[in-house]
Every structure is written in structure tokens, then in C-alpha cells.
Amino acid sequence: MSPRVPELTDHLGYWLRQLSNHVSHGFARKLADKDVTVAEWGLMRMLLGREPTPPSRLAIDMGLTRGAITKLADRLIAKGFVIRAADCDDRRAQTLRLTAEGAQFVPELAALADENESECFAHLEDEDRRALRRILEQTVARLGPTRMPLD
Template structure:
């Protein structure tokens, strides 16, 4: 091995994974206090905000497999946080709706998510945070921010 061989700490991917692990791990512990996983939170908040209302729509919105979303929905139904309701306009479509307990919990979990983001990213100015988000979207291949994310306030 020579001194010119790159090491672990020379790779941006390593640092991105470390940051992701830190942000995710802290958030995961806080959500666990409410009996919800990060993946379940993603479904809950997506349905709560109306960004998607069917399993297929949620799958596209959060970019995970339809089968995985269906299993997450099943777990959320078992926790009495979400339900599948027939669409009045189509007998083939089942809409996801939050139960009363789910509607009460979703905004509290969103506050936890906001505080977690603030914990890790408050040192960034709003402009630098937007720039970081834009760079990440570019690297991931997403050209536009998700609906409702035109500007970030924290």
C-alpha cells in the first residue's frame, strides 16, 4: 500500500452514510417511543398530508416497493393508525385514511422529525440547506422537490 491509496475517510460516500446513520438512528429511537418505525412514519405522514392516498401512490411517493408499502400499511392497521376504505368512485381502489388515533399521532411525529432535522442541520443557513437538498436531489436523480417542499424554513 502506498500513501496515495485513498482511505476510508477520503470517500464522501462514507461520510454521507455516517450522517444518514446518525440522523436516521436518532429519529428511529424517538419514533420507537411512540411504537412507530421510520418506514411506518413515512407512510403515515404521506397519507396525513394527502401527498398520496393509495398503496401504489405511497409506493411511488416514498420510492419503495408496493409490496413493502402494503406490509407497512398492514402493520399500521394492526396498530389502529390507518385503514383501507373503498373509493366511492371506483370499487377497485382502496384509499388509505388515518384513524382518529393516526390523525392525532401524525403531527406529533412530524414535530419529532422537524426537531431531529433541526438537531443535525440547524447550523446551516436556509440558503445552504436548500443548496444541500438540491445537490442531494441532483445526485439521486430527482429534478424537482416533492410537493409542498418548494422552500425549506429550517
């Protein structure tokens, strides 16, 4: 007799992926209406309230390569949301910062994130939301994520 093979739906990972896909794709659609990707939003949010920051620091903070940060920055510069400039201390180094337009746009995008979260989790009681967050944070801390979830 062969061993029982669990159904896909027997695994928590299956349900987490279903949920993650729904939440992520819903948010990506909302951002697409604003001509911004999830990764671009992530970089813009990281820059909000920061001094001009070297791409290498952003790469570390976001768990991305410096090349990925450069590509994101290039797109955001073309859209007028980010500025690249020489570092004040080392003219050979570059820094990134939000433009005034970019800084004003981030709260609008954050509102879309809040709206998406509400659409996905409004059915949960506050206690259940807190418990779910606690469980997810504990699990992520134990596994040690290597990059910011942007896709």
C-alpha cells in the first residue's frame, strides 16, 4: 500500500500563497492605475522622510541588488518622482531622494495599500487581525527573509 499523499489544500503554504496572490495582485492593479509598480512603490516608500540615500544602502534595506535599485530609480526618475544626485561627502557616489511630487504622491499610494488591506481583511475582528499579524511576523522572523516582498 502506498503512503497517503496530502492534498494541496492540506498545506498552510497553499493557503498562504492563495492569500498572498490575491492581496498582491489586487494591490498591483490599484498601483497600475497610477502608473506605478509594487517595486517602485516600495522604493518610494523607503525614500519617504529620508535624507538623500545611496543606492547601496537602499539595496541592503530592501534586500535587492544595487542593479535592481538602479533600474527602479531610473524608472522613477523618468516619471519625475525621484532625483539622483552626487553625494555631498563623496562626489563620485550617488544618492537618491524623492522629488516634491514624489513625496506628495506617496501618501496617495499608501491610501491604496490601506484600501487593499481593508478589502482583503475587513471581515476579520481586530483580535483576529492582531493574531494573524503576530503569527506571520513570528514565522517570518524565524525564517529570516532575505528581501522585501515586492512581486
